[in-house]
Amino acid sequence: MRRLIYFVLAFIIWMLLTWQTSVQVIIAGLIASAIVSLLFHEILPAEHLVFISPVRMFWALVYVPVFFYYMIKANFDVVYRALHPKMPIKPGIVKIKTNLKTQSGITALANSITLTPGTLTVDLTDDGFLYIHWINVKSDDIEQATEFIAQRFEWFLKKIFE
Amino acid sequence: MTDFIGYTLVIIGILFDIFGCIGLVRFPDVYNRLQASTKCVTLGTILLLVGVAIVSASGPMAAKAIICAVFILLTSPTAAHAIAKGAYASGVQLWKDSVVDKYAEEERD
Numbered sequence: 001m002r003r004l005i006y007f008v009l010a011f012i013i014w015m016l017l018t019w020q021t022s023v024q025v026i027i028a029g030l031i032a033s034a035i036v037s038l039l040f041h042e043i044l045p046a047e048h049l050v051f052i053s054p055v056r057m058f059w060a061l062v063y064v065p066v067f068f069y070y071m072i073k074a075n076f077d078v079v080y081r082a083l084h085p086k087m088p089i090k091p092g093i094v095k096i097k098t099n100l101k102t103q104s105g106i107t108a109l110a111n112s113i114t115l116t117p118g119t120l121t122v123d124l125t126d127d128g129f130l131y132i133h134w135i136n137v138k139s140d141d142i143e144q145a146t147e148f149i150a151q152r153f154e155w156f157l158k159k160i161f162e
Numbered sequence: 163m164t165d166f167i168g169y170t171l172v173i174i175g176i177l178f179d180i181f182g183c184i185g186l187v188r189f190p191d192v193y194n195r196l197q198a199s200t201k202c203v204t205l206g207t208i209l210l211l212v213g214v215a216i217v218s219a220s221g222p223m224a225a226k227a228i229i230c231a232v233f234i235l236l237t238s239p240t241a242a243h244a245i246a247k248g249a250y251a252s253g254v255q256l257w258k259d260s261v262v263d264k265y266a267e268e269e270r271d
Binding site: 013016017018019071072074075078079081082083087089091092093110111114115118119120121122123133135 | 178181182184185188189190191193194196197198200201202204205221222225226229235236238239240242243246247250256
């Protein structure tokens with residue numbers, strides 16, 4: 001089942017990349033997708049089937065503009081700090097806690113944190129803590145840092161991934 | 163009109179890339195530099211690719227540009243985690259004026 005889903009995904013991407021419908025291209029795509037899906041099917045997260053649900057897809061679509069808003073904000077923040085003559089940075093590594101349980105949810109949270117204002121995920125522990133490099137540390141307390149960094153995404157990611 | 167929007171996006175994307183590179187040179191340590199490079203270069207490159215997709219309007223070029231944008235969005239933060247963790251593991255120090263380092267306090271035992 002996993003292999004089949006992976007195979008279909010790989011084949012769709014192949015068709016989009018080549019953008020042709022001649023027989024040779026399709027046969028080559030089928031062979032390549034088959035090899036890839038046989039070798040790398042473990043990459044798909046174990047709980048992948050739950051994503052085929054309209055509610056989750058709806059929240060995923062809502063999450064995209066929210067995420068881009070924070071990402072653009074993050075960029076202006078970094079540009080400001082990079083161009084300011086005095087370079088107003090106050091970096092440090094803080095620890096935050098996440099309530100997300102699934103692997104894919106935590107991955108999405110870590111990636112979202114990295115791409116948004118002044119924060120970069122350095123490491124995560126098995127019991128749900130993340131170490132975040134923060135370019136402008138406002139608080140080194142776990143609770144408060146979590147509120148500043150993770151809260152705005154967790155709500156959405158919980159709806160999408162859990 | 164679509165050409166105008168597309169080229170504007172390309173120009174904004176290139177500007178973000180340039181600012182990201184300025185940050186890369188100016189910031190003091192690995193971790194701050196990673197911040198500048200991942201954020202600005204990701205957004206800059208995505209805007210550039212979306213601009214290309216809009217200018218070419220349809221067909222293979224647009225599809226490729228969008229697929230590349232999605233892959234960059236997924237891989238660039240992951241690469242940043244790997245570099246940051248690798249740098250920490252191999253003993254790269256934080257900048258001398260860093261205010262806090264929870265990672266060193268709790269991970270070293």
